[in-house]
Amino acid sequence: MAQKSFRQALNEALHFEMGRDPRVIMMGEDLTGGAGANGVKDAWGGPFGVTRGLLDAFGPERIRDTPISEAAFIGAAAGAALTGLRPIAEIMFVDFAGVCLDQIMNQAAKFRYMFGGRAKTPLVIRATYGAGSRSGSQHTQALYPIFTHIPGLKVVIPSTPYDAKGLLLQAIRDDDPVIFLEHKMLYDTVGDVPDGAYTIPFGEARVARDGKDVLIIAIGRMVQVAEEAARKLASEGISAAIIDPRTTSPLDEDTLLDFTETIGRVVIVDEANPRCSVATDISALLADKCFDALKAPIKLVTAPHAPVPYAPNLEDAYIPSADAVVKAATSIVKR
Structure with a gap:
């Protein structure tokens, strides 16, 4: 390919x-x-x-x-x-x-x-x-x-x-x-990428990585951040699964719920501002449908509730980082 x-x-x-x-x-x-x-x-x-x-x-x-x-x-x-x-x-x-x-x-x-x-x-x-x-x-x-x-x-x-x-x-x-x-x-x-034509149905999430200790749900570019975090977590003996929803509407609720039921620990990584975000929406869904399966609080790693800065150092700090994901995941796995 x-x-x-x-x-x-x-x-x-x-x-x-x-x-x-x-x-x-x-x-x-x-x-x-x-x-x-x-x-x-x-x-x-x-x-x-x-x-x-x-x-x-x-x-x-x-x-x-x-x-x-x-x-x-x-x-x-x-x-x-x-x-x-x-x-x-x-x-x-x-x-x-x-x-x-x-x-x-x-x-x-x-x-x-x-x-x-x-x-x-x-x-x-x-x-x-x-x-x-x-x-x-x-x-x-x-x-x-x-x-x-x-x-x-x-x-x-x-x-x-x-x-x-x-x-x-x-x-x-x-x-x-x-x-x-x-x-x-x-x-x-x-x-x-194949040379020919192919389609991917909407509402079908992609399992980017399998794991058993913590589930990371990441959106768009944040999938790359999650993959970097998963590699760092693996070096510490923590196995992280990663799900990329691909579409937020329709949302593949079944895959998110199934993985949450199985793993019980969830980190959601979302570049959007935190108030009324996709991360908060998914968090509410999982808390509502999988409450008894959760072994720890759901952690959100998002941008701050602020405009994107222009200064390079501040813009870099604004974007959710792999280290922030590692910290959130570690806090609930070792809880």
Whole structure:
């Protein structure tokens, strides 16, 4: 199996699905990376290089650079989905979703419900998220709890190149609106990715590591942090299992509950701010359904309830670390 980057995996998924289905279109700011500047047709494929080559392959009718107005092009994409197209709209940074939250929350997410199930909205909204790139507090938030809270949206957070490709293909083929979130610090990570097409069903968590002493549930980039922590714990004789939910809506409750029942000690690692987060939601679920199986309190390792700092040393301290996960896990295993 070929080794490919997270970025390449996403690019392959976009190329494949646009070639397979002529109804798939893309729209967003700077998708072609400065097309038209100095005669360049496709400079570098968007700010993160994910959409490179799509303009040459599918032309300006299907790859559309838009004005800097998220409200306009997300609204247009939602309307296009209702008419039978399958749009992929890119919000450059998820932080900008506030500009178009009405179009997402009150329109796209509600169409199926408002029209009695007769309307389909096959819309994918891709966006980057997460800290670590020195981009400032307005470009680095982990806002997936907001979208997870909204009925009618499916929320996808891949952590590996393999999952990025399979989940994006599944998202494009889904008949409901999907928020597809890509951590900026994962684009250059590399892993095994098949050349052909494959899909990963929503609502099926991935068991990233087996273990018996403590369960670590980690979201997005935090899976890497959890894996580093698990290696450190292993050197201390502590066996850690790791589960990556992959999607927060739908959430694979069964896998989380089964592992919690078996292991009885849980650490949840979430880059989002702690209040009303996915970590607190999962913690409440496990406490409600598995209380008698718990051998220790559930521990949460999250970012602080504060904006992401710009100063590099403070930003690094803001992001949940492997050492913090080790400390939390050790405290409940040795309790």
